[in-house]
Amino acid sequence: MDGIVVSEVSKRFGDTQVLRDVSLEVGRGEFLSLVGPSGCGKTTLMRIVAGLEGVTSGTVCIGGRDVTATRAADRDVAMVFQNYALYPHLTVRQNISVPLMMRRLRPVQRLPFAGWLSPSVRATLGAIGEDVETAARMLGIGALLDRKPAHLSGGQRQRVALGRAIVRNPSAFLMDEPLSNLDAALRVTTRSEIVAIHRRVGASTVYVTHDQSEAMTMSDRIAVMMQGVLLQVGTPDEIYGNPQDLRVARFIGSPSINQIAAHAGPDGLLCVGGVSVGLRLEKPGNAVLAVRPEDLHLASQGLAGRIEHLEYLGESLLAHVRLTEGAETVICRLSPENRTRLRPDEPVHLAFDHGRALVFAPDNRRLAARPLPSALREVARG
Amino acid sequence: MANPAQTRGLLADLPRLVILTLASLIILAPFIWMVSVSMKPQSEVFSGSLDLIPSEFAIAENYGKVFDRVPVATYLLNGVIVCFGILIFQILFAVPAAYALAKLRFAGREVLFGFVVLGLLVPYQTTALPLYLGFAQAGLLDSYTALIAPFTCSVFAIFLFRQFFRALPDDLINAARIDGMGEFSIVWRVVLPNAWPAATAFAIFSVVAHWNDLFWPLIVIQTGDLYTPAMGILAFRSVEAGEDYGALMAAALLVTAPLVIAFLFAQRRFIEGITMTGLKG
Known part of the structure; x- marks a missing residue:
């Protein structure tokens, strides 16, 4: 496999274990997002791939080559930093050409007047200039080439940082929260531009973000990390619809998934506050029933509750419902027409799609839950 | 309004x-x-x-008397050679050292920095005698080397640059590493160009100190051709038997003027450097 392969990497800083046996494969040309709350170790993992940080144990391979002991300069990776890290003393043109100069010219050829003395150096410099122009045109920053970073806006700096990364066709492309310093509107447009650039460049990409909506919209696959452990790796669809860990389910999706304390009796029937919800577990015990807001809907029967608060979002209506059984407030995404019908304090019943409900053990593991046949459900309810 | x-x-x-x-x-x-x-x-x-x-x-x-009696131009030229010789070597040695102390992680870094701070406490008169004996044994007395060499490693420069470099963002250096630069390229191509205020401030401290230094040149220099500007005034005074104050002041003015002019040019950057390195009182 010639993408990026991280095998059983652990990292500790003094007494703190930052990464625990993390293994991850990024296929050639794949766009993989590394998400997790801040401090989960995702940036450390990326810096280890980049070669800016050593490993305590484990190996890193890029393009089929073991680079665990290789320094960053020789790894053929490009990286976009959160604060862009442009060279403040160089113009945009010089900033973008630095990686090419460092790779295509020998140290003596990089001396200030080498271009005057040697025709071959002049030819190389010409080629570098053309590549820089091409990259700049692709990013729409052709007009800014002679400015210094201090005279650019945040979005423009971000493009220059992207330009510096793509200009040399790296075998791996790393991005550390590149959109976090942009305003909300720019973030959304740049998001799709990055995806388009990735499609064009085709390098294996690792994209670190704490923003689950970026991860969902941009990635081929998502890796969710928490406390130095990789919880789940999968397509956005799998991560959203079929999370294997309650922490993954909670982290992905906005508003976040509803969690309802539940208990399975000796027969395995899952009950919320003594009322069966129509799911059967393999073993009795406490559990957490997790349902996405859009999988809940109003019904004549089901979980009883009272509307606490309504949020009208235009395309949908969020109803915050305090359940009668148990103390939880759940959020339910309804179609906007309900706005005229519903009032705070109104008693309602909520039902959910049993095929899409998720059940987790108290230790966050996913539990298998089978929906009862609807006939049986009626009996249980009766 | x-x-x-x-x-x-x-x-x-x-x-x-x-x-x-x-x-x-x-x-x-x-x-x-x-x-x-x-x-x-x-x-x-x-x-x-x-x-x-x-x-x-x-x-x-x-x-006219000044130019007549002593080779002022030679003294000024000597001053320029010595001061810039010292400054170039100081930057050449101090900048990489300060970069290593500020940004590289290695065992013993804090101890080494402790030694640098300790070095700041040693007045240079203390080391003058052993240095003199060393130069005498090496047969290097009465030369530009004797004037320049003792000052090439400046702990003050290391300290000043280290404080300044610490404020540079780590990611800037990481970006340079990823772009393919080695540590030496990083020092000269990224770190130093972004430390001009500190470099200017240090250059002024260094040039002023060595231009006006009388103590060390007086110890190691005998030949008139190697006199520094400060020694030149001394020589002029002894030649003139110390009576002709008009000419003496003219000589002093000629020696001071280059520094004043240089400082006026570098003033803004100097003040920037002082405030940015946190050296201000």
């Missing part, structure tokens, strides 16, 4: 301006006097009156 505000601003600033003007006059007084005396004939220097503007100008006479 802007007028009342401006007037109020000026009124509020007035006491400050007056105090600053008085203070700078007190500091400038000896220099003003030096300029004035350098233009006066011998008779007027010793007259009882305190006139700033001489009644009779003796500029040509005084300055």
